[in-house]
Amino acid sequence: MNILTFDIEDWYHLLDVKATKDEQDWESFEVRIHKNTDRILDLLIAQKKKATFFCLGWVAKQYPELVKKISTSGFEVASHSYSHQLAYTLSPDQFRSDLKKSIDTIEQLTGKKVTIFRAPGFSFTNKNIWVFDILIEAGITTDSSIFPGSRGHGGFSGLTNNSPFQIKTASGTIKELPINLTKILNLSIAFSGGGYFRLLPYSLLRYLFRKTPYIMTYFHPRDFDKDQPVVPGLPIHRKFKSYFGLKHSFNKFEHILSEFEFNDIEAAISRIDWHNVNVHDFSTST
Ligand SMILES: [Zn+2]
Numbered sequence: 001m002n003i004l005t006f007d008i009e010d011w012y013h014l015l016d017v018k019a020t021k022d023e024q025d026w027e028s029f030e031v032r033i034h035k036n037t038d039r040i041l042d043l044l045i046a047q048k049k050k051a052t053f054f055c056l057g058w059v060a061k062q063y064p065e066l067v068k069k070i071s072t073s074g075f076e077v078a079s080h081s082y083s084h085q086l087a088y089t090l091s092p093d094q095f096r097s098d099l100k101k102s103i104d105t106i107e108q109l110t111g112k113k114v115t116i117f118r119a120p121g122f123s124f125t126n127k128n129i130w131v132f133d134i135l136i137e138a139g140i141t142t143d144s145s146i147f148p149g150s151r152g153h154g155g156f157s158g159l160t161n162n163s164p165f166q167i168k169t170a171s172g173t174i175k176e177l178p179i180n181l182t183k184i185l186n187l188s189i190a191f192s193g194g195g196y197f198r199l200l201p202y203s204l205l206r207y208l209f210r211k212t213p214y215i216m217t218y219f220h221p222r223d224f225d226k227d228q229p230v231v232p233g234l235p236i237h238r239k240f241k242s243y244f245g246l247k248h249s250f251n252k253f254e255h256i257l258s259e260f261e262f263n264d265i266e267a268a269i270s271r272i273d274w275h276n277v278n279v280h281d282f283s284t285s286t
Contacts (some may be wrong), residue, residue: 057102
């Protein structure tokens with residue numbers, strides 16, 4: 001099963017960069033999100049593909065017409081937090097109010113309930129598992145924030161699932177659709193979005209898409225924008241990771257889209273047999 005998702009944020013919404021960390025700085029940057037998102041929407045509509053869009057609450061407030069357009073075009077709108085901060089840097093109260101603000105802002109625009117969430121930078125770790133209680137209390141029924149391995153921002157290295165599972169907490173149960181990792185040359189990589197999607201040749205991507213039973217993609221509008229400015233103050237390895245392969249990425253994306261079937265999260269949830277997935281019980285942990 002392949003699931004198609006996008007995190008709707010602009011080119012400067014990179015994490016852990018001083019120059020672009022705070023909301024008050026964002027309005028000074030060039031706005032590229034409209035044409036970059038429109039390009040994705042046009043392609044999906046032309047190819048009749050469904051997808052889930054994890055929108056920043058801040059984007060919904062700043063550019064309401066963009067998020068409305070995503071929704072009225074028939075796509076599922078989910079939350080990617082409000083202020084795009086790493087979850088493990090927030091207190092439970094800060095996380096709760098940011099989440100609520102994002103849900104309220106998006107729901108007011110679309111008129112539809114927000115029930116799906118993805119944390120910025122997959123920043124759920126085994127040190128902040130309280131996030132799941134807060135998600136459940138806020139009405140979130142499905143999460144897609146778990147990166148089951150180690151990475152720059154968080155990652156949940158204790159979990160090795162490469163398939164959907166459920167998380168049980170004191171507040172209830174939540175469905176988890178994690179990122180899928182694949183071993184290449186002893187490296188665990190996420191090829192279905194971000195830097196590796198841009199880095200790997202199409203023939204290898206196609207091979208991986210063919211042989212992987214569960215794929216959670218995660219693209220951003222900036223992943224296909226070869227003319228975007230460079231975020232100031234990025235270390236060299238992150239420059240490479242953020243900007244390598246931009247020239248051909250949209251082309252690769254078009255090919256993948258036309259060659260494979262994709263579901264949005266709603267369709268994926270209805271196809272999964274939730275009685276037969278693993279359950280991780282976090283209710284006894286602190
Ligand atoms: Zn993000």
